[in-house]
Amino acid sequence: xxxxxxxxxxxxxxxxxxxxxxxxxxxxxxxxxxxxxxxxxxxxxxxxxxxxxxxxxxxxxxxxxxxxxxxxxxxxxxxxxxxxxxxxxxxxxxxxxxxxxxxxxxxxxxxxxxxxxxxxxxxxxxxxxxxxxxxxxxxxxxxxxxxxxxxxxxxxxxxxxxxxxxxxxxxxxxxxxxxxxxxxxxxxxxxxxxxxxxxxxxxxxxxxxxxxxxxxxxxxxxxxxxxxxxxxxxxxxxxxxxxxxxxxxxxxxxxxxxxxxxxxxxxxxxxxxxxxxxxxxxxxxxxxxxxxxxxxxxxxxxxxxxxxxxxxxxxxxxxxxxxxxx
Numbered sequence: 001x002x003x004x005x006x007x008x009x010x011x012x013x014x015x016x017x018x019x020x021x022x023x024x025x026x027x028x029x030x031x032x033x034x035x036x037x038x039x040x041x042x043x044x045x046x047x048x049x050x051x052x053x054x055x056x057x058x059x060x061x062x063x064x065x066x067x068x069x070x071x072x073x074x075x076x077x078x079x080x081x082x083x084x085x086x087x088x089x090x091x092x093x094x095x096x097x098x099x100x101x102x103x104x105x106x107x108x109x110x111x112x113x114x115x116x117x118x119x120x121x122x123x124x125x126x127x128x129x130x131x132x133x134x135x136x137x138x139x140x141x142x143x144x145x146x147x148x149x150x151x152x153x154x155x156x157x158x159x160x161x162x163x164x165x166x167x168x169x170x171x172x173x174x175x176x177x178x179x180x181x182x183x184x185x186x187x188x189x190x191x192x193x194x195x196x197x198x199x200x201x202x203x204x205x206x207x208x209x210x211x212x213x214x215x216x217x218x219x220x221x222x223x224x225x226x227x228x229x230x231x232x233x234x235x236x237x238x239x240x241x242x243x244x245x246x247x248x249x250x251x252x253x254x255x256x257x258x259x260x261x262x263x264x265x266x267x268x269x270x271x272x273x274x275x276x277x278x279x280x281x282x283x284x285x286x287x288x289x290x291x292x293x294x295x296x297x298x299x300x301x302x303x304x305x306x307x308x309x310x311x312x313x314x315x316x317x318x319x320x321x322x323x324x325x326x
Contacts, residue, residue: 044133045069046125051318057144058205060305060314061108063121064088065135067101070128074104078121078139081306083108084259085123086186107261108139109305112218116143168247178241178254179262179304187258188236191319193281195232195265195301196288200224202301205311220309221264221302228269228297230288233281235263235301235312240277249300250291255279263312266300267292 040048047066055061065074065085076083085104108121123135194200202222238257246252249266253273256262269289273279290297303312 040135040137042133042135044125044127044131046123046133046135048121048123048135048137050121050137050139054140054142055108055110056142057110057114057116058112058309058311058314059110059144060310060318061110061139062318063106063108063123065104065123065125067103067125067127067133069101069131071102071104071125072128072130073126074106074123076106076121076123078108079114079119081308082182083121083123084182084184084306086259107259107305109308109310110141111308112144112220112310114141114308116141164247171246171248175242179307181241181256182260182306183239183256183258185258187238187256188261188281190236190281192235192315193233194313194316195235195263195285195299196224196226196230197233200226202313205313221266221300222311222313224288224299224301226288226297226299228287228289230299232265232268232285232288232299234279234283234285235303235315236281238263238279240273240275240279243271243273243275243277246292248293250294251286251289252292253285255285260304260306262304264300264302264304266302267294267298269297 040050042048045068049064049066051062063076063083063085065071074085076085083106085106088103088105104125118138118140121135121137121139125133125135127133194202202224204219204223205221232253234255236255236257238255240253241256241262242252242254244252246266249264251266251268251271253265253268253271254262255265265285267289268286268291271286272284273286279285288297288299301312303310303315
């Protein structure tokens with residue numbers, strides 16, 4: 001994987017003599033280099049890098065530990081939750097240096113409703129020789145900017161009867177227990193991809209919803225409007241953790257990608273996998289439909305990272321595809 005860019009100065013447009021010139025600044029700043037107060041504190045030759053010094057609700061941050069010595073184990077904690085590191089492929093011999101002899105990475109998921117504030121990331125590493133080292137850093141969480149949408153759905157999905165309410169409650173508990181289960185190894189390799197072909201864009205993540213005039217929880221996934229029957233593909237490799245019909249999300253597939261990363265595909269018209277199946281990136285999971293609580297056919301694509309509900313589209317941009325030269 002290419003070394004991740006840590007902060008992009010976005011394109012600025014400057015007007016001069018009535019003419020607009022596009023100026024793209026390809027400047028990348030280390031998250032810890034902005035000021036002494038923001039720099040991670042490390043011991044034992046460790047180096048900690050973050051893809052950003054701050055993150056908004058529903059977003060993702062990639063943390064990377066580099067060590068001059070071979071590492072046996074790396075553990076972490078952020079915002080009272082464990083952080084799960086995996087070993088990144090070694091750098092090519094030509095570019096390898098003492099500072100990146102061993103590289104470990106981890107995902108920090110910022111929940112959609114996580115309170116804004118400053119949270120500490122702590123990392124402990126055990127060297128192959130037995131010595132220990134550590135790093136600490138601050139990550140600022142800022143409030144996201146989410147719109148409000150008003151929708152009209154079938155009355156049963158806003159005011160369910162007792163039997164429907166009990167079913168929905170039981171299913172929510174089942175999902176909580178599922179997402180609380182952490183598979184200890186990484187089941188994916190390489191970049192993540194969109195679940196639909198054709199360059200479609202997901203919308204609505206984080207929107208505050210008013211259904212039939214009643215306020216409801218924010219929208220926890222990205223919606224992809226598409227024709228019924230459109231193939232839905234796995235965003236990355238993993239194991240099917242759930243493949244069944246649920247009250248609110250209709251025909252639903254959940255893929256466990258390991259290390260606390262799960263992707264969810266809802267409202268399907270058909271399911272083409274079964275719980276326990278192993279899948280690769282791009283494998284067919286099912287087809288777009290309009291089952292469950294919907295206003296029309298579309299794919300609801302959600303993702304959780306260590307129980308944090310995050311925008312799945314962010315995962316695709318965090319691990320970009322490296323294009324091969326022709």
